[in-house]
Amino acid sequence: xxxxxxxxxxxxxxxxxxxxxxxxxxxxxxxxxxxxxxxxxxxxxxxxxxxxxxxxxxxxxxxxxxxxxxxxxxxxxxxxxxxxxxxxxxxxxxxxxxxxxxxxxxxxxxxxxxxxxxxxxxxxxxxxxxxxxxxxxxxxxxxxxxxxxxxxxxxxxxxxxxxxxxxxxxxxxxxxxxxxxxxxxxxxxxxxxxxxxxxxxxxxxxxxxxxxxxxxxxxxxxxxxxxxxxxxxxxxxxxxxxxxxxxx
Numbered sequence: 001x002x003x004x005x006x007x008x009x010x011x012x013x014x015x016x017x018x019x020x021x022x023x024x025x026x027x028x029x030x031x032x033x034x035x036x037x038x039x040x041x042x043x044x045x046x047x048x049x050x051x052x053x054x055x056x057x058x059x060x061x062x063x064x065x066x067x068x069x070x071x072x073x074x075x076x077x078x079x080x081x082x083x084x085x086x087x088x089x090x091x092x093x094x095x096x097x098x099x100x101x102x103x104x105x106x107x108x109x110x111x112x113x114x115x116x117x118x119x120x121x122x123x124x125x126x127x128x129x130x131x132x133x134x135x136x137x138x139x140x141x142x143x144x145x146x147x148x149x150x151x152x153x154x155x156x157x158x159x160x161x162x163x164x165x166x167x168x169x170x171x172x173x174x175x176x177x178x179x180x181x182x183x184x185x186x187x188x189x190x191x192x193x194x195x196x197x198x199x200x201x202x203x204x205x206x207x208x209x210x211x212x213x214x215x216x217x218x219x220x221x222x223x224x225x226x227x228x229x230x231x232x233x234x235x236x237x238x239x240x241x242x243x244x245x246x247x248x
Contacts, residue, residue, distance in 0.1 A: 003243050004229045005035030005089060006116060006145065006175065006215025011069055012042040012091075014183060015219040019076055022221050027084050029226020033245065035215070036073050037089035037116055040109075041101045043069045062107050066090070070112060087113040087245070091145060092138070094118065094125040102126050110139030114244075116175060116215070118145045121152045129156055135172050143213050143244065146177040148191035150201060160201075164208035173244040174210060176236065178228040179217040192232075202239050211244040212236055 007022050008015040019036060026034045044062035073088035080086055090112050093101040109115055115138050119125045127134040129152075135142035153163045167174070177189050195201050205212070214232045218224050236243060 001033060001243055001246050002031050002230050002233050003033040003035075003214050003245070004031050004216050004218075004226075005033075005087065005114065005143070005213040005244070006037050006091070006177065006217045007034055008038055008091075008217070008219045009036060011038035012219065013039065014042075017221040019073060022218070023076060023080055023084065023086065025221045025224045026226070027080070029224060029229070031084060031226060031229060033085045033087065035087040035089045035114065035213075036076075037091045037114075037215075038069065039101075040066075040090055040092050040103045040107070043090060044104070044107060062104060066107065066109065067111075089114040089116060091116045091118060094120065094127050094134070095122060096124050096126045108139075112140045114141040114143060116143045116145040118147075120144055120147050121155070131172060132166065132170055135170060141171060141173070141244065143173040143175050145175045145215070146179075146189060146217065147175075148189075149174055150194075151191065161204050161208055164205060164210040168209040168211070172210070173213050174205075175213045175215050176232055177215050177217050178232045179215075180225055180228060181218065181220055181223040183219045184217070196232075196235055202241070206239060206241050211242050211246070213244045 009019040009022050010016050023034060044065050046065045070088050077086040090109055092103045092115050096102055120127055120131055131144060150160055153160050176192055180186055180188055214229055216229050
């Protein structure tokens, strides 16, 4: 399966492309399963009532904006069903501050196909480093976005195999982020480079049973590099590791 579960559209502040443009680009790149996964604050605050310099209050009322976004992507799921499998996800910021981008406490994301959690390893994360409790709060399949999990696990004094095993048992997956575009200054993630060459890490992940996802984290359709997605999916398959939603 050629899978990309991290694609942004104009629902995110850092992207301007229509969902249709993002989907068409993925189709042309040979992607078989695409997860539209916009930022919670872009979706929830409907852009117009949100400012970068002020943020959204932690208890902001997202109203029906989350549902509206899901309904839109769900319509596109049907439109493109004979060409590509579309999933509707949401990327959740967990940074806490006076004016926060974090998902409000009462916002319901349980109806999404999946969510990606960012900032897990940040000292200001409202998760307090506990992905297991936060995944229960989300109520939908949960992945950990662009995070060096081996470094994070070491930092909290845990043993990698046991931690990944707990993730597998809880249905939490780990994203292998292969972005390479101008928004990210054309830089790759060191943890991804290391994982693809580190046989010991690969063996731990395979033995634990935790599933992986591949995400380009695309924000600019014109800079989408499907070859990086295809290569990552093939490498993971060759390792004998399963992708999340594989076979579903």
